[in-house]
Amino acid sequence: MAVEVQPTPGASPAPDSPLFQSPENYLTHPSTSIGSWLFTLDHKRIGIMYLVSILLSFLIGGLLALAVRLELMWPGQTIMSAETYNHVFTLHGAIMTFLFIIPSVPASIGNFVLPIMLGAKDLAFPRMNLGSYYLWVLGAVFFVGSMLMNGLDTGWTFYTPYSTTTSSSVISALLGVFVLGFSSIFTGLNFIVTIHTMRPAGMTWFRMPLLLWALYATAIIQILATPVIGITGLLLIAERLLQIGIFDPALGGDPVMFQHFFWFYSHPAVYIMILPAMGIISELVSIHSHKPIFGYRFIAFSSVALALLGFLVWGHHMFTSGQSPVSAIVFSALTFSVSIPSAIKVFNWLATLWRGSISFTTPMCYALSFIFLFTVGGLTGLFLGTLATDVHLHDTYFVVAHFHYVMMGGTAVAFVGGIFHWWPKMTGRMYNEWLGRLSALIVLIGFNLTFFPQFLLGTHGMPRRYFDYEPEYAFLHFLSSVGAFTLGFGLLLAAIALILSLFNGKRAPANPWGAVSLEWQCASPPPYYNFKRAPVASFPYDFTRVEYDPPSQSYIVRAEEKGAATADH
Amino acid sequence: MATSEAIAETSEDHAEHDHPAFLAHHFDTPQQQFDSGKLGMWLFLVTEILFFSGLFTAYIVYRYLHPEIFIYAHQYLDTTLGAFNTCVLIFSSLTMAWAVRCAQLNQRVGLIVCLTITLVCAGLFLVVKYFEYTHKFHEGLYWAGWFDPHSSHGHEDDDILTGEGHHDEHAEDSHASEGHEEGSSEESASGESETLEGGGNPPPPTPPEEDMVSAVAPPTGFRAPLTPLELQMQSIQGNEAEVGEIPVPAALSFGEEKEETDETDIPRNAGIFFSIYYCMTGLHAIHIVAGMIAIGWLLVRSCMGHFNEQYFGPVDYVGLYWHLVDLIWIYLFPLLYLIR
Ligand SMILES: [Cu+2]
Numbered sequence: 001m002a003v004e005v006q007p008t009p010g011a012s013p014a015p016d017s018p019l020f021q022s023p024e025n026y027l028t029h030p031s032t033s034i035g036s037w038l039f040t041l042d043h044k045r046i047g048i049m050y051l052v053s054i055l056l057s058f059l060i061g062g063l064l065a066l067a068v069r070l071e072l073m074w075p076g077q078t079i080m081s082a083e084t085y086n087h088v089f090t091l092h093g094a095i096m097t098f099l100f101i102i103p104s105v106p107a108s109i110g111n112f113v114l115p116i117m118l119g120a121k122d123l124a125f126p127r128m129n130l131g132s133y134y135l136w137v138l139g140a141v142f143f144v145g146s147m148l149m150n151g152l153d154t155g156w157t158f159y160t161p162y163s164t165t166t167s168s169s170v171i172s173a174l175l176g177v178f179v180l181g182f183s184s185i186f187t188g189l190n191f192i193v194t195i196h197t198m199r200p201a202g203m204t205w206f207r208m209p210l211l212l213w214a215l216y217a218t219a220i221i222q223i224l225a226t227p228v229i230g231i232t233g234l235l236l237i238a239e240r241l242l243q244i245g246i247f248d249p250a251l252g253g254d255p256v257m258f259q260h261f262f263w264f265y266s267h268p269a270v271y272i273m274i275l276p277a278m279g280i281i282s283e284l285v286s287i288h289s290h291k292p293i294f295g296y297r298f299i300a301f302s303s304v305a306l307a308l309l310g311f312l313v314w315g316h317h318m319f320t321s322g323q324s325p326v327s328a329i330v331f332s333a334l335t336f337s338v339s340i341p342s343a344i345k346v347f348n349w350l351a352t353l354w355r356g357s358i359s360f361t362t363p364m365c366y367a368l369s370f371i372f373l374f375t376v377g378g379l380t381g382l383f384l385g386t387l388a389t390d391v392h393l394h395d396t397y398f399v400v401a402h403f404h405y406v407m408m409g410g411t412a413v414a415f416v417g418g419i420f421h422w423w424p425k426m427t428g429r430m431y432n433e434w435l436g437r438l439s440a441l442i443v444l445i446g447f448n449l450t451f452f453p454q455f456l457l458g459t460h461g462m463p464r465r466y467f468d469y470e471p472e473y474a475f476l477h478f479l480s481s482v483g484a485f486t487l488g489f490g491l492l493l494a495a496i497a498l499i500l501s502l503f504n505g506k507r508a509p510a511n512p513w514g515a516v517s518l519e520w521q522c523a524s525p526p527p528y529y530n531f532k533r534a535p536v537a538s539f540p541y542d543f544t545r546v547e548y549d550p551p552s553q554s555y556i557v558r559a560e561e562k563g564a565a566t567a568d569h
Numbered sequence: 570m571a572t573s574e575a576i577a578e579t580s581e582d583h584a585e586h587d588h589p590a591f592l593a594h595h596f597d598t599p600q601q602q603f604d605s606g607k608l609g610m611w612l613f614l615v616t617e618i619l620f621f622s623g624l625f626t627a628y629i630v631y632r633y634l635h636p637e638i639f640i641y642a643h644q645y646l647d648t649t650l651g652a653f654n655t656c657v658l659i660f661s662s663l664t665m666a667w668a669v670r671c672a673q674l675n676q677r678v679g680l681i682v683c684l685t686i687t688l689v690c691a692g693l694f695l696v697v698k699y700f701e702y703t704h705k706f707h708e709g710l711y712w713a714g715w716f717d718p719h720s721s722h723g724h725e726d727d728d729i730l731t732g733e734g735h736h737d738e739h740a741e742d743s744h745a746s747e748g749h750e751e752g753s754s755e756e757s758a759s760g761e762s763e764t765l766e767g768g769g770n771p772p773p774p775t776p777p778e779e780d781m782v783s784a785v786a787p788p789t790g791f792r793a794p795l796t797p798l799e800l801q802m803q804s805i806q807g808n809e810a811e812v813g814e815i816p817v818p819a820a821l822s823f824g825e826e827k828e829e830t831d832e833t834d835i836p837r838n839a840g841i842f843f844s845i846y847y848c849m850t851g852l853h854a855i856h857i858v859a860g861m862i863a864i865g866w867l868l869v870r871s872c873m874g875h876f877n878e879q880y881f882g883p884v885d886y887v888g889l890y891w892h893l894v895d896l897i898w899i900y901l902f903p904l905l906y907l908i909r
Contacts (some may be wrong), residue, residue: 121594123603196605227622242712244847245841476714
């Protein structure tokens with residue numbers, strides 16, 4: 001029997017035919033009313049709602065970042081008071097971390113793509129998926145609430161004892177963190193169960209697209225780490241409301257214990273943020289250089305290794321907090337072990353690119369930016385994992401630059417690249433490639449202009465989170481601020497490219513990139529049930545079976561050779 | 570038109586499938602649905618264990634660093650009531666397991682009876698817990714911040730409550746203004762803040778001002794001290810006069826805790842034990858309540874005859890959850906009540 005679902009070779013309809021946009025695609029079916037979106041159980045619609053909401057919080061967090069950079073552009077007070085500055089940088093950090101980066105890739109792209117990649121109709125628990133979205137909304141409401149009430153000036157880390165004594169709205173923000181934690185747990189739980197129980201015929205574990213491996217590893221962390229931040233948040237709320245004295249030194253509590261609890265979640269959370277981004281890059285690098293991914297199993301296992309090793313290194317945030325020298329040495333050594341799987345991935349991506357026939361599409365441009373920025377971020381992390389240098393660099397701009405290279409240059413860039421990659425599938429529209437590429441270039445330049453000077457500032461001793469600075473730091477701060485606005489402009493261009501495509505973009509074919517994984521085998525945008533029949537999966541990076549079909553302007557994937565195919569549907 | 574036909578076929582296909590009513594549309598077989606639910610439940614239980622693990626870690630750390638607090642304070646817990654509750658929960662686990670069996674064998678009456686007994690046991694547990702709590706509140710055995718054993722005052726607690734209320738409503742950005750609405754002067758609050766900022770050395774305890782708890786200054790540039798316990802617990806200080814009434818085993822001596830106290834009975838920071846006690850048992854009680862809601866939902870559904878040998882997943886899942894809640898109590902009971 002035929003393995004392909006749609007498009008059928010030979011049908012070759014004109015670009016406007018229903019093959020390209022079926023009237024019953026998920027955007028219009030079952031109905032287009034607001035209610036049908038708000039109460040939908042369709043993973044695709046939930047993914048889109050997540051995407052819009054997450055991008056909105058990215059915008060808010062980004063504007064706060066620009067406010068911070070504007071304030072720091074010149075020494076002394078520029079646009080806000082020192083108190084306001086504390087609130088602004090805290091909210092920038094908290095919103096970017098909890099509302100944007102942690103859910104970013106899994107909840108939006110993952111939600112949309114994961115079941116289709118598995119050839120399934122939906123996630124295992126659609127109602128829990130919708131619940132997760134509304135928990136995210138509730139968490140966002142708490143954050144906005146604390147912004148509108150007394151603000152938040154603890155830094156996104158909520159360190160005690162300051163967080164037990166400040167008069168800003170810590171409780172509301174912590175409730176937000178708690179609720180968002182459950183949102184994240186639900187997403188992770190759903191993904192693990194779906195990957196375990198709903199893979200289609202032919203998809204063994206080692207025939208899964210690498211994005212799924214990455215999402216699976218991420219989900220393990222979401223399940224194992226997030227409950228700890230939940231209970232930590234509850235204890236801190238109880239500390240403020242009732243003075244339970246677990247963290248408050250005035251009552252005999254131990255503030256360093258708070259740091260342990262906090263980083264037990266927040267270090268693994270770094271991998272919640274970066275692993276899905278790595279998954280995206282594995283897809284983009286292979287698909288857009290039309291060459292099978294190099295070292296499939298190494299990349300797959302390194303995702304799981306990162307997830308597990310990530311749990312053993314939280315103490316590297318506390319080298320100067322007064323933990324014992326022995327534990328500091330152990331944590332430092334373990335921290336270096338994390339760089340092994342990260343390096344494996346980078347080398348495998350480079351090897352994939354080597355002699356590939358690279359298409360410099362927008363997603364590929366972002367992927368290349370990612371590899372560069374992530375490498376810089378990862379290598380500078382080694383300085384921070386080393387005890388002797390960390391004592392010098394701790395709480396300086398070097399740390400700020402390092403994690404922005406990994407989180408913003410890594411995750412956020414990969415996220416934008418992923419959006420460009422799956423945009424045709426999500427919306428059924430192609431965007432203007434030149435505008436997209438231009439945005440990638442400006443983002444790359446702006447990013448380095450923003451954060452590279454911060455490495456220098458840090459090594460020269462500029463402490464992070466300060467409102468003002470000595471005149472000798474002025475030039476680098478000015479450069480950094482100019483870079484921030486360049487970066488903002490680049491992202492604005494990317495947004496313009498995507499939004500314009502909704503109005504005048506070409507209709508997207510089912511498979512514009514020549515990919516093999518299953519989500520490109522159904523129409524763009526996908527029909528409500530994704531697949532007519534459960535498809536049979538093959539190795540997702542076997543590009544020898546891909547052919548361009550000029551009449552439909554789409555790539556098609558030939559059926560596997562007889563014998564290799566296990567199709568009996 | 571290939572696609573629209575395809576989709577039309579999809580819906581036909583879907584209707585054709587002999588999907589039983591209980592099988593969700595995106596699953597192919599009841600077995601797949603059951604496996605998914607079961608795996609999901611197990612994963613959820615893992616998150617629950619990690620959720621409690623924070624509290625268990627806090628317990629271990631404080632027990633290791635301050636065993637005297639635990640030895641002293643646990644005597645206020647009623648071992649008999651705790652043991653009774655343990656038996657109640659273990660029995661409820663038995664009836665829950667039995668309920669799962671009944672559901673699998675399609676024994677509707679047995680299912681309803683077992684679920685009801687489980688529900689009653691859960692309720693009984695909470696009633697006993699309620700009496701334990703109120704008894705402790707009556708004796709002033711609150712968590713660290715309010716810890717004030719053996720006094721029948723109500724107003725002091727109210728003061729703290731009001732103070733905290735104000736404190737939350739404060740729209741001001743200035744932190745130094747905290748705590749002065751209670752009548753303690755602003756100068757004393759800011760004076761303390763200077764002390765703290767100055768050396769990182771906590772001020773010597775000054776008797777009795779309840780608001781001092783909330784008047785700790787914002788430690789700007791202040792690194793978390795290694796020995797935070799040097800800070801004296803204010804509430805104990807405030808109630809030195811009354812602590813003598815507490816019976817304490819003669820064998821225990823707390824000589825080194827004696828600073829400025831002529832009462833040697835209560836180890837410093839004894840309230841931390843009760844903080845941990847209330848956090849752990851309170852969180853556990855919340856889980857009992859959640860379990861009761863789930864069992865109530867099962868009861869309604871089993872009365873409506875939803876479960877049979879084909880479809881008993883929800884009973885199974887709630888059963889797993891209930892066993893975990895039971896198991897956590899089985900750890901809590903010796904850790905809190907049976908300290909030697
Ligand atoms: Cu870390």
